[in-house]
Amino acid sequence: MxxxxxxxxxxxxxxxxxxxxxxxxxxxxxQKTPEEWDIPEEYQTMENPYKDDNSLDRIGKMLYAKHCKSCHGNKGQCDGPKAKQLETWCGDFTAEEFQNQADGVIYYKSIIGRDEMPNYESKIPDAEDRWAIVNYIRTLDD
Amino acid sequence: MKKFILFILITLMSTGAILAQEEKKEDKPVRAPFESGILIDSRTVFNPVKKTLEFNIQHRFAQIEDFNNLYGIYGASNIRLALNYSVMDKLMIGFGTTKDQKLQDFQLKYVILEQTRENTIPVGLAFYGNMAIDGRNEDVFGLNYEFTNRFSYFAQLIISRKISYALSLQLAPSFSHVNAVLPGYEHDKIGISFNGRLRVSPQSSIIFNYDQPLEIEAIYENKEPALKPKANVALGWEISTSTHAFQIFISSARALVPQYNMMYNTNDFFDGGIFFGFNITRLWSF
Incomplete structure (x- = not known):
């Protein structure tokens, strides 16, 4: 017994x-797979006025570390310390599918946001700084 | 001392002409010279954008002694909690409450000038002022008590210069006034603060602060003041994220409301008068 x-x-x-x-x-x-984004047309065709502006490299990296890294991780693979708490998977910036998007689309997703992806318009008020982040995200393609 | 102040002033002004000559289309304000409105024991020219609520937690452990008090951590601490609101991009108003002396303070900061990237405006300039009310029992104030005996004031002009991507410095002359003091003590004190941050990675910076109360005989009320306050020396580390700034440091000031620091600090940084402390800032935008 x-x-x-x-x-x-x-x-x-x-x-x-x-x-x-x-x-x-x-x-x-x-974690939920993200639904399709509804991107306004003006963003889909928006030109990046700071494309290839290397002087923004350091700024982009600094702003990414400050605002994005905690969820998106060092290389943008949704593996930051807060990523697991998200209900929706926050994407892989190194993926070809992601990098094939237009700059304006990445800008809209990063700055305007939706649901769990916060709006950064007031936290990053300067357009130059916003594009610096888009440019930095572009370097995460490998 | 005068030579030291002159040296700092000249350094601040002269570096302006040499550096910060980035070529940009329009002359915009420099990117955040500081991450938080607070830098250890001082205020900065940084003001969050309009409609932002800032919550400050300032914590100062007891004086570092030995292992028995875990280097100050087990001792009696001083804490200040404050809420500040940016009414405009350049104007902040706030209220704070402090454990020591139950100080209740109302504060205001106005950014007069923002340094620009093209150097059209070479320095940032802000005014910071507060009024604090000692909230302890009436009997602490002795005979002839009046409510205004509880009041003290602090006014400061902050001059800042973002010298490079990594280095930002500030020089801030100030005037402190306490309504009621013990016999032999001074009511007024002019002081100067020098502080800054050196960014060492995208998110981290080394930060320092130096507050020097000035002994100006021309404004002495007593022949020989009963107390000549000591300078406050502080050194620390800052980590900032999107909505938070964390600062951990050692400092020789225990007071968390600046006029009490300038008027009454008796701790000598180089003679064991050191305290561990940390500040946390949280921002909410509306």
Missing amino acids: KKLKKFNRIALVIIALGSFLLFAFTLPQE
Whole structure:
């Protein structure tokens, strides 16, 4: 009888550990795949006035580290320290599919945002700074 | 001391002409010279944009002694909590409450000038002022108590210069006044602060602050004041994110409302009068 009790306890511990591990691995995968963005036409055709402006490289990197890195991660692969708390997966900036988007589209998604992606218009008021971030995101393609 | 101040002034002004000659189309204000409205024990020329609420937590542990008080962490601390609101891009008003002396302070900051990238305006300039009310029991104030005995004031002109991408410096002359003082003590004090930050990575900076109360005999009320306050020396580290700034530092000031620092600081940084402290700033935009 004693042996059975001991066995039960071990079984319980194994089940508890097992389910913990199971949840630990399944939770992140429960993040929603992002829905299609509804990008206004003016942004789809918007020109990037600072394209190839290398003087903004350092500014873009600094602003990305300050505003974006905590969720999007160092290389934009949605692996920052806050990424797992998001309900929706926040994208992979290194992916070809992402990089194929127009600059204006990346600008809209980054600055205007929607749902969990906050609006940065008041936090980054200067247009030059906003484009510096878009330019920096462009360098994350490898 | 005069030579030191002159040296700082000349450095601040002269670097302006040499550096900051970036070629840009229009002359816009320089990018955030500071990350937060607070820099250790001082205020900065930085003001969050209109309709931003700023929450400050300033925490100062007890004096660093030994392992027994875990270098000040187990001792009695001083804490200030404050809410500031940017009414306009250039104007902030706020209220703070402090543990020591139960100080309740009302403050105002106005950005007079913003340094520009093309150097049309070579320095940033801001006015900071506050009024604090000592909230302790009436009997602390002794005989002839009047409510105004609780009041103290601080007015400061902050001159800043963002010298390069990494380095921003400030020089800030100030005037402090306390309504009621003990016999032999002074009511007024002119002081000067020198502080800055050196960015060492996209998110981190080394920060420092130096507050020097000036002994000007011409404004002495007493032949020999009962207290000649000590300078406050502070050195720390700042990390900033989109909505937060964290500063962790050592400082020789315990007071968190600047006039109390300028009037009453008795801690000598170079003689063991050091405190651990941290500031947290959180911003909300509306």
